Amino acid sequence: MCLGLPMIVVELRPGDVALAEYEGVRKEVSVALLAGDVAVGDFVLVHVGFALSKIDPERARETLALLAEIAGLEAR
Amino acid sequence: MILVDEFRDRDVALRIARVIGAEARPERSYAFMEFCGGHTHAIFRYAIEDLLPANIRMVHGPGCPVCVLPIGRIDAAIALAGQPGVTLCTYGDVLRVPGSHRRSLLKAKAEGADIRVVYSPMDAVKLAQASPDRQVVFLAVGFETTTPPTAVVVLEAERLGLANFSVFCNHVLTPPAIAAILDSPEAQGGALRLDGIIGPAHVSAVTGSRAFARFPRDYGQPVVITGFEPLDVLQAILMLVRQANAGRGEIENQFTRGVTEDGNRHAQGLMARVFESRETFAWRGLGQLPASGIRLRPEFAAWDAERRFSLPEPEAEPPTACRCGAILRGLARPADCRLFGTGCTPDNPIGACMVSSEGACAAEWAYGRARHRGKETA
Ligand code: SF4
Numbered sequence: 001m002c003l004g005l006p007m008i009v010v011e012l013r014p015g016d017v018a019l020a021e022y023e024g025v026r027k028e029v030s031v032a033l034l035a036g037d038v039a040v041g042d043f044v045l046v047h048v049g050f051a052l053s054k055i056d057p058e059r060a061r062e063t064l065a066l067l068a069e070i071a072g073l074e075a076r
Numbered sequence: 077m078i079l080v081d082e083f084r085d086r087d088v089a090l091r092i093a094r095v096i097g098a099e100a101r102p103e104r105s106y107a108f109m110e111f112c113g114g115h116t117h118a119i120f121r122y123a124i125e126d127l128l129p130a131n132i133r134m135v136h137g138p139g140c141p142v143c144v145l146p147i148g149r150i151d152a153a154i155a156l157a158g159q160p161g162v163t164l165c166t167y168g169d170v171l172r173v174p175g176s177h178r179r180s181l182l183k184a185k186a187e188g189a190d191i192r193v194v195y196s197p198m199d200a201v202k203l204a205q206a207s208p209d210r211q212v213v214f215l216a217v218g219f220e221t222t223t224p225p226t227a228v229v230v231l232e233a234e235r236l237g238l239a240n241f242s243v244f245c246n247h248v249l250t251p252p253a254i255a256a257i258l259d260s261p262e263a264q265g266g267a268l269r270l271d272g273i274i275g276p277a278h279v280s281a282v283t284g285s286r287a288f289a290r291f292p293r294d295y296g297q298p299v300v301i302t303g304f305e306p307l308d309v310l311q312a313i314l315m316l317v318r319q320a321n322a323g324r325g326e327i328e329n330q331f332t333r334g335v336t337e338d339g340n341r342h343a344q345g346l347m348a349r350v351f352e353s354r355e356t357f358a359w360r361g362l363g364q365l366p367a368s369g370i371r372l373r374p375e376f377a378a379w380d381a382e383r384r385f386s387l388p389e390p391e392a393e394p395p396t397a398c399r400c401g402a403i404l405r406g407l408a409r410p411a412d413c414r415l416f417g418t419g420c421t422p423d424n425p426i427g428a429c430m431v432s433s434e435g436a437c438a439a440e441w442a443y444g445r446a447r448h449r450g451k452e453t454a
Contacts, residue, residue, distance in 0.1 A: 002220065003114055003117065003304070003394055003433075003434070003445055004114075004278045004304075006080060007080045010153065010292065012359070023169070030196070030198060030225070030228065032228045032423055032431075033224050033225070033228065033340060033342060033343045034342070035342035035345070040098050043079060045278060045281055045334050047195025047221045047222060047225070048167070048195065048218075048221075048222050048225050049195055049197075049198065049199075050077040050196065050224065050225040050430075051226065051341075052221060052224065052278065052279035052282055052340065052343065053248045053280050053282070053334055053335075053340050054334070055079060055333050055334045056332075056334070056335070057079065058332050060079050060082075060333040063308075063311075063330070063332060063333060064082050064083070066311075067307055067311055068088065069165060070311070071087075071088045071089075071091035071092050071095070072091060072095075073088065073091065073131055
């Protein structure tokens with residue numbers, strides 16, 4: 001129940017609802033907690049059917065680059 | 077998928093583990109507490125402790141909401157579900173949590189109570205709309221991740237004027253529980269030594285990393301807000317080792333992709349509108365903690381199950397051999413419990429730590445035994 005998932009928004013629907021996808025599985029989620037700040041293509045963190053926050057893919061890439069650097073690897 | 081698979085790369089994980097091994101000082105040891113059950117689960121699932129040098133130890137914390145739900149609240153939920161006309165909805169994990177006399181919602185359901193598992197609290201609202209002749213009660217549990225959704229459904233029930241929906245609120249707050257651990261006689265007296273805290277990413281996505289700034293400030297405890305993938309956890313451990321080595325106690329954010337200092341202001345506003353602090357709330361393992369739980373504000377009394385139904389007074393908890401309480405306080409490990417794996421298994425749990433996949437005993441049962449067996453035969 002506490003294990004949240006990053007999902008990608010594939011469609012916005014009326015009533016603060018979005019269709020979001022994870023690993024090919026699509027689900028309706030509420031975006032009521034994002035106060036309208038959401039668009040198709042956004043990554044969102046979903047818990048119990050609600051998007052809690054957006055996930056910033058740019059920051060994710062920065063973290064991955066840092067991890068690669070720590071590991072002594074070229075950033076991929 | 078981006079954001080998940082890349083953070084599970086085994087080759088990178090092994091390399092980072094080697095860096096941790098190189099930077100951890102051999103003359104000392106490190107004990108880091110992961111507060112959140114999601115981290116406990118990840119640490120077991122990816123066998124992260126096996127990658128770490130022997131002088132780094134992970135201490136499992138109390139951040140599994142199902143595990144900390146006290147027996148009295150489970151008993152109250154069972155009683156509520158037994159009232160005529162009531163349909164009780166909750167998350168699947170809650171059903172098997174043992175109450176008094178080893179009763180659970182699952183057993184009550186088998187005996188005929190109308191208890192339904194929902195994935196989202198919104199499903200409970202829809203059920204109430206579809207069944208006007210039933211009183212639908214949503215048993216709400218969880219930390220700051222599941223609280224904003226509950227706030228949304230209470231506001232939705234108000235908007236719809238839904239008279240047959242209410243919430244039995246058991247939401248609790250993360251920072252008071254961390255404070256309780258750090259203030260405990262064991263932590264103060266040195267029996268529980270902690271060198272840093274792995275802070276919860278998803279809770280912080282709502283509260284902002286700021287909510288945890290008092291732990292470095294007031295306790296000198298390093299905190300790293302951490303994601304739930306194995307590379308996230310390993311990076312955070314390295315960050316904590318570096319803080320410990322340098323004698324720093326700071327709040328750092330490993331999960332920059334989803335957490336800011338401020339968090340989700342809109343969600344915070346909705347929570348503040350719907351909920352108020354309770355003077356005190358009982359936690360399994362930690363006891364009564366001041367200002368650690370929340371309830372619906374009086375304006376929302378019409379949707380507050382505690383005001384609408386009379387609930388039984390909690391019975392005193394009988395002594396048992398279950399070590400859940402000590403495990404939730406970081407003082408014992410599942411293997412220290414003599415019921416583990418014999419009297420207590422996920423199919424027949426004695427304590428709540430064996431119920432949820434985020435509980436330390438359930439995680440040890442699912443992933444730890446194979447590891448220990450491997451070691452014995454190796
Ligand atoms: S193994 Fe079972 S009885 Fe023992 S501490 Fe864990 S939950 Fe309690």
